[in-house]
Amino acid sequence: xxxxxxxxxxxxxxxxxxxxxxxxxxxxxxxxxxxxxxxxxxxxxxxxxxxxxxxxxxxxxxxxxxxxxxxxxxxxxxxxxxxxxxxxxxxxxxxxxxxxxxxxxxxxxxxxxxxxxxxxxxxxxxxxxxxxxxxxxxxxxxxxxxxxxxxxxxxxxxxxxxxxxxxxxxxxxxxxxxxxxxxxxxxxxxxxxxxxxxxxxxxxxxxxxxxxxxxxxx
Amino acid sequence: xxxxxxxxxxxxxxxxxxxxxxxxxxxxxxxxxxxxxxxxxxxxxxxxxxxxxxxxxxxxxxxxxxxxxxxxxxxxxxxxxxxxxxxxxxxxxxxxxxxxxxxxxxxxxxxxxxxxxxxxxxxxxxxxxxxxxxxxxxxxxxxxxxxxxxxxxxxxxxxxxxxxxxxxxxxxxxxxxxxxxxxxxxxxxxxxxxxxxxxxxxxxxxxxxxxxxxxxxx
Amino acid sequence: xxxxxxxxxxxxxxxxxxxxxxxxxxxxxxxxxxxxxxxxxxxxxxxxxxxxxxxxxxxxxxxxxxxxxxxxxxxxxxxxxxxxxxxxxxxxxxxxxxxxxxxxxxxxxxxxxxxxxxxxxxxxxxxxxxxxxxxxxxxxxxxxxxxxxxxxxxxxxxxxxxxxxxxxxxxxxxxxxxxxxxxxxxxxxxxxxxxxxxxxxxxxxxxxxxxxxxxxxx
Amino acid sequence: xxxxxxxxxxxxxxxxxxxxxxxxxxxxxxxxxxxxxxxxxxxxxxxxxxxxxxxxxxxxxxxxxxxxxxxxxxxxxxxxxxxxxxxxxxxxxxxxxxxxxxxxxxxxxxxxxxxxxxxxxxxxxxxxxxxxxxxxxxxxxxxxxxxxxxxxxxxxxxxxxxxxxxxxxxxxxxxxxxxxxxxxxxxxxxxxxxxxxxxxxxxxxxxxxxxxxxxxxx
Numbered sequence: 001x002x003x004x005x006x007x008x009x010x011x012x013x014x015x016x017x018x019x020x021x022x023x024x025x026x027x028x029x030x031x032x033x034x035x036x037x038x039x040x041x042x043x044x045x046x047x048x049x050x051x052x053x054x055x056x057x058x059x060x061x062x063x064x065x066x067x068x069x070x071x072x073x074x075x076x077x078x079x080x081x082x083x084x085x086x087x088x089x090x091x092x093x094x095x096x097x098x099x100x101x102x103x104x105x106x107x108x109x110x111x112x113x114x115x116x117x118x119x120x121x122x123x124x125x126x127x128x129x130x131x132x133x134x135x136x137x138x139x140x141x142x143x144x145x146x147x148x149x150x151x152x153x154x155x156x157x158x159x160x161x162x163x164x165x166x167x168x169x170x171x172x173x174x175x176x177x178x179x180x181x182x183x184x185x186x187x188x189x190x191x192x193x194x195x196x197x198x199x200x201x202x203x204x205x206x207x208x209x210x211x212x213x214x215x216x217x218x
Numbered sequence: 219x220x221x222x223x224x225x226x227x228x229x230x231x232x233x234x235x236x237x238x239x240x241x242x243x244x245x246x247x248x249x250x251x252x253x254x255x256x257x258x259x260x261x262x263x264x265x266x267x268x269x270x271x272x273x274x275x276x277x278x279x280x281x282x283x284x285x286x287x288x289x290x291x292x293x294x295x296x297x298x299x300x301x302x303x304x305x306x307x308x309x310x311x312x313x314x315x316x317x318x319x320x321x322x323x324x325x326x327x328x329x330x331x332x333x334x335x336x337x338x339x340x341x342x343x344x345x346x347x348x349x350x351x352x353x354x355x356x357x358x359x360x361x362x363x364x365x366x367x368x369x370x371x372x373x374x375x376x377x378x379x380x381x382x383x384x385x386x387x388x389x390x391x392x393x394x395x396x397x398x399x400x401x402x403x404x405x406x407x408x409x410x411x412x413x414x415x416x417x418x419x420x421x422x423x424x425x426x427x428x429x430x431x432x433x434x435x436x
Numbered sequence: 437x438x439x440x441x442x443x444x445x446x447x448x449x450x451x452x453x454x455x456x457x458x459x460x461x462x463x464x465x466x467x468x469x470x471x472x473x474x475x476x477x478x479x480x481x482x483x484x485x486x487x488x489x490x491x492x493x494x495x496x497x498x499x500x501x502x503x504x505x506x507x508x509x510x511x512x513x514x515x516x517x518x519x520x521x522x523x524x525x526x527x528x529x530x531x532x533x534x535x536x537x538x539x540x541x542x543x544x545x546x547x548x549x550x551x552x553x554x555x556x557x558x559x560x561x562x563x564x565x566x567x568x569x570x571x572x573x574x575x576x577x578x579x580x581x582x583x584x585x586x587x588x589x590x591x592x593x594x595x596x597x598x599x600x601x602x603x604x605x606x607x608x609x610x611x612x613x614x615x616x617x618x619x620x621x622x623x624x625x626x627x628x629x630x631x632x633x634x635x636x637x638x639x640x641x642x643x644x645x646x647x648x649x650x651x652x653x654x
Numbered sequence: 655x656x657x658x659x660x661x662x663x664x665x666x667x668x669x670x671x672x673x674x675x676x677x678x679x680x681x682x683x684x685x686x687x688x689x690x691x692x693x694x695x696x697x698x699x700x701x702x703x704x705x706x707x708x709x710x711x712x713x714x715x716x717x718x719x720x721x722x723x724x725x726x727x728x729x730x731x732x733x734x735x736x737x738x739x740x741x742x743x744x745x746x747x748x749x750x751x752x753x754x755x756x757x758x759x760x761x762x763x764x765x766x767x768x769x770x771x772x773x774x775x776x777x778x779x780x781x782x783x784x785x786x787x788x789x790x791x792x793x794x795x796x797x798x799x800x801x802x803x804x805x806x807x808x809x810x811x812x813x814x815x816x817x818x819x820x821x822x823x824x825x826x827x828x829x830x831x832x833x834x835x836x837x838x839x840x841x842x843x844x845x846x847x848x849x850x851x852x853x854x855x856x857x858x859x860x861x862x863x864x865x866x867x868x869x870x871x872x
Contacts, residue, residue, distance in 0.1 A: 025704040026725075076782070100744075100749050100791075112336070112530075117331055118790075122820065123820035163517065172704055200386070206517070207459055207489060243523070244505070294564070321527055322524065330790075342601065388503050389523070394524060397750055397752065
């Protein structure tokens, strides 16, 4: 199964109104070419699930500036003034999620778990409207799994089967979002042929990746 | 922090009555030298948490034959007749746990999660005595986190900080047990010096490893 | 047909169920044989729950690597494009619905899809291994087994042995035919012409609906 | 002291809290400065929640690697023995109690250890990032901040801003002194001799117990 796809075809997999997960942490490990192509295409009314909203000119923040989101789930939006403006003026709904909870919710969504039980957020506004489960006398917040229609991810290297490797701090949310999305598209810095990636070296197995865009050709 | 330790000193970290997690899957990725040394020392009344009980002459099964366990949590014991005999004759208590649940319980124990919510085991004997949590109309079994006093693990390669890499199918339970134990000891096929392991290559960060035994010197 | 021929006949028919691009997990025993009969040109990858995707053929003497074994501890190889991972990822793949087909043996299957295949109380208690997770998580569950055990039906109105999962089985393939598990009960959709319908009905411990589109077993 | 000198003074005192072998997570801003003052010969590793252990000094122009940045998106280096990982492992380390010390800033701290440091409703809503997880998971929570904000106390009987965590803070280090959070309330254990006890009490919005063993701030 060769999973290579052209950038133009990849962005057509995202439809107006979709929920999208986008990898990266303050624009480190973000699929910038996929984002640029989506902006050029002009997709709208998306719901975003992402660690943060990057910067106005870098990462997923460019999509915020292009007003592509109606709702945003993120742990931090303070580095992008446009997110703050849209949120305070009621243009975009922003749900703040603790970072460690967010990644576990995504993992639970991809791994078939019913939810996440964490102490994080207990006694704060994060707790509001959520179920608290008592286990052996200790309280835990029940956070639900998250899934998306499409995941847009970045990896240093992919093989044609979609197996991925990473460099530096670019793994962040890129490792689990593919499992939690109906369609996952990876922008790879480099693509290698079948058998050119050592099976011990793989960080994300190709089963979680549907399509690979060769970033070195862009 | 140099984490190297001699085999003799390592086994003295395990005390009678301890709960021990041992890595490996049917003796692939099992710390055989640590096991042999523990048997030689004669530790007893241990509680075991392990995927399986290996074979009578290989893996953790040798400890079963040496009657070191009073209780065993495992997903499968069918490859070791001695486990079956001890179980049926009431010498050793055996708790069968679905494999996917077992690894998540260990991960939850190591990662500070309150439990695991899974459909696995619903409607079976595994469900007995456990809490069922309903989330958006769907039922999930609540499985509790597992922790141990000591984890005995195997890795292909360790650096002196306890960062680990693996080869083949030896990762299995070795990747999370260190996080879930008060003390974790790794038998490494090979030990490299500080800076000799690329930080991109690390599979288990050294924070989950307390001690490393150099298996190449045994 | 002798026992081996019967098993090969069943395995060959099961293999026809595998579609291009499928990720497949095969149980121990008869199901393992299915890998030998994948139709030419069909791109199927096999997962081994002990930690890899891309199970390849048995190794030659020189190819044997003690770190590369399947979930039954038999030495195997890994195909180009395969990847190794730990048990948490392995069961994330399984529980999260990323396995397209699992093929398992059974002691009993009920007409509502309940299955018992992990223990006979007081006699044989090997444990469920990964079976409970596979039965809950795989998109399609195929039971591959002989139609009866020592002349006693294994397809029943209700299982009498402890269940491995409820309502889990989609398709049963035996030496007598192919049976779909439907809301109406067992439906015979293919018949091995070596057996009459009466013989098949007599060997089945629950009502057997004969499909209007009954075909000869391939 | 000007603002910069004040911050350095606080950071220097915080650094004395770090013990040999500690894994430490530093928040953005003032806490980041703590890394510059680790006492000579003390083996301390820094974690960055975006995905690595072993945060090193700022890179030279030639050393800059866009994939190696801290949680504040500033380019950094990684020390020998460091390792990269994804957000799930990163917060497993944090939530699971494997971080020995976290140093964070705060808007308000209450005498019972409640802390508010992630939003001012209607004005500044950057989000909690990883702070809620760190406050719940780290073994020791140190708040490093200026004692007052524009002359208004930040140490209070109760927080008025939305909480980041309840009952979480262990120690507060400001330019005026070192304050322990105890079941009895705030206890001043070290005093900066540049301030009188009356000045410190006046700048504190809750009763301040003076330790019988009060020392001069180092």
